[in-house]
Amino acid sequence: MATIGNTAVTLADWAKTQDPDQKQARIVEMLDQTNEILTDMLFMEGNLPTGHRTTIRTGLPTGSWRALNAGIPSEKSTSAQVDETCAMLESLGVVDVALADLNGNTAGFRLSENRAFVEGMNQTMASGVFYSNDALAPSQFLGMSPRYSDSTAKNGQNIIKMGGAGSDNTSIWLIVWGDNTVHGIYPKGSKAGLDHNDMGIELVDDGTGKKFRAYRDHYRWDTGIALRDWRYAVRICNIDVSDLVADTAGTSVKIIEAMIRAIHRIPNLKMGRAAFYMNRTVRECLDIQAMNKANVQLRIDEYAGEFRTSLRGVPFRTVDALLNTEAPVV
Numbered sequence: 587m588a589t590i591g592n593t594a595v596t597l598a599d600w601a602k603t604q605d606p607d608q609k610q611a612r613i614v615e616m617l618d619q620t621n622e623i624l625t626d627m628l629f630m631e632g633n634l635p636t637g638h639r640t641t642i643r644t645g646l647p648t649g650s651w652r653a654l655n656a657g658i659p660s661e662k663s664t665s666a667q668v669d670e671t672c673a674m675l676e677s678l679g680v681v682d683v684a685l686a687d688l689n690g691n692t693a694g695f696r697l698s699e700n701r702a703f704v705e706g707m708n709q710t711m712a713s714g715v716f717y718s719n720d721a722l723a724p725s726q727f728l729g730m731s732p733r734y735s736d737s738t739a740k741n742g743q744n745i746i747k748m749g750g751a752g753s754d755n756t757s758i759w760l761i762v763w764g765d766n767t768v769h770g771i772y773p774k775g776s777k778a779g780l781d782h783n784d785m786g787i788e789l790v791d792d793g794t795g796k797k798f799r800a801y802r803d804h805y806r807w808d809t810g811i812a813l814r815d816w817r818y819a820v821r822i823c824n825i826d827v828s829d830l831v832a833d834t835a836g837t838s839v840k841i842i843e844a845m846i847r848a849i850h851r852i853p854n855l856k857m858g859r860a861a862f863y864m865n866r867t868v869r870e871c872l873d874i875q876a877m878n879k880a881n882v883q884l885r886i887d888e889y890a891g892e893f894r895t896s897l898r899g900v901p902f903r904t905v906d907a908l909l910n911t912e913a914p915v916v
Contacts, residue, residue, distance in 0.1 A: 619705075619906035621712035623863055626903060628763040629770040629778040630812070637671040638771045638812045671720065672773050672810035673727040675710060679703055679803035680790055686801055696801060700782065703805050707780055711807060712907035716759070727810035730759065734821040735915055741816040744851050746844050747915060750826035755912045756865060758822040758841070760848040760900070764858025767818035771810045780807045818857060820848040823915040827867060836875045841868075842883055845897055860900050865908040869895070872902065 632638035645664035652658050679699055686692045718729035737745045761768055772778045785802035792798055813819065822844045833839045845862065849855070864872070876884035876895055885896050895902045 619709050620904045621708060621907050622903040623715060623905050624708060624712055626763060626859060626861055627770045628765065628859065629772060630765060632672065632771040632774050634669065635774050637669060637773065637810055640668045640670065640812060640814045642666050642668060670771060670810055670812045671727060672771060672808050673725060675707060675807040677703055677707060677805045681801045683787055683799045683801060700803060704780060707805060707807060709907060711809065712905060715811065716908060729811065730819065733813060734819065737915060744816065744820045745915060746820065746822045746847055748822065748824045748826065748839065748844060750824040751914050752826065754827045754910055755823070755914055756825050756827055756868060756908060756910045757912060758825065758845065758868060759863040760820040760852065760860065761863065762818040762852055762855060762858040762860045767815050767858045768811070768813055771812045773808050776808055780805060817853050820851045822848055823912070825868065827910045830868065830871050834874050834878065841872065842897065846883065849898060849900065861903045862897065862900055863903050863905045863908065865910065866904055866906055867910060869902055869904050
């Protein structure tokens with residue numbers, strides 16, 4: 587049985603969030619991440635209570651050359667259906683009423699706790715977009731990496747392998763978000779995004795069978811991914827991180843060449859919102875290459891006080907959830 591200190595805020599936890607004047611402290615959120623993919627993802631309501639069913643064209647009628655006084659065969663198109671499932675990401679917050687009311691700023695204290703829950707679930711979601719695998723963990727949805735993990739599969743042409751073979755590999759993703767390409771889903775009849783339910787004050791078990799009054803907060807995010815057309819996502823994998831960091835001129839690790847290849851694997855960039863997703867280490871290396879003019883294809887613009895790097899009009903986006911310890915894709 588879990589101890590109450592692991593599942594609810596303790597007096598020691600409370601004290602760490604207070605300024606000397608006993609007001610709610612402005613916490614330095616050193617655990618926060620930047621996961622810009624969550625602001626880019628298009629979300630659509632699924633057509634199933636548990637997800638979304640996509641119908642895919644698998645064959646086209648080709649027509650026949652006809653001679654005079656000769657007939658032609660009948661033809662038809664063929665299609666297949668794919669069901670994508672959603673998963674339920676949930677969390678419960680528990681704060682002793684007496685503890686939350688200690689400094690007379692109950693709302694501020696609970697707001698601070700809520701922020702931590704939202705950030706934590708955002709990080710779990712961002713990681714899940716790439717690494718969740720319902721084949722290994724049935725309670726999860728199917729993320730992008732398991733879908734693009736076999737270069738011999740049909741979608742293997744959208745897997746561009748670099749030279750990394752050790753344990754310090756990462757990936758860059760080119761994804762075109764759109765209603766007919768790739769998008770997030772939520773179950774039919776529900777709502778998109780993270781849902782917070784203030785459950786008010788309830789009696790909570792302290793782990794020994796005894797009860798205490800506590801504020802309860804419930805967080806829920808029902809979501810998944812619909813990969814409607816695999817041609818609109820490209821994975822550049824097996825990027826050796828240590829080699830990339832050392833290659834400030836971009837001559838040995840030919841990342842830009844691979845990214846240009848990725849762009850050409852996409853049938854039509856105008857089908858949706860396109861972006862390159864990479865972690866902070868890779869973004870740093872490419873920004874240095876852009877600053878050093880190591881590659882004329884890289885461009886840095888300033889927009890609304892923010893510097894943005896792009897390649898042939900496709901912006902770079904930072905995703906801290908992308909690991910530097912990926913296993914090599916074969």
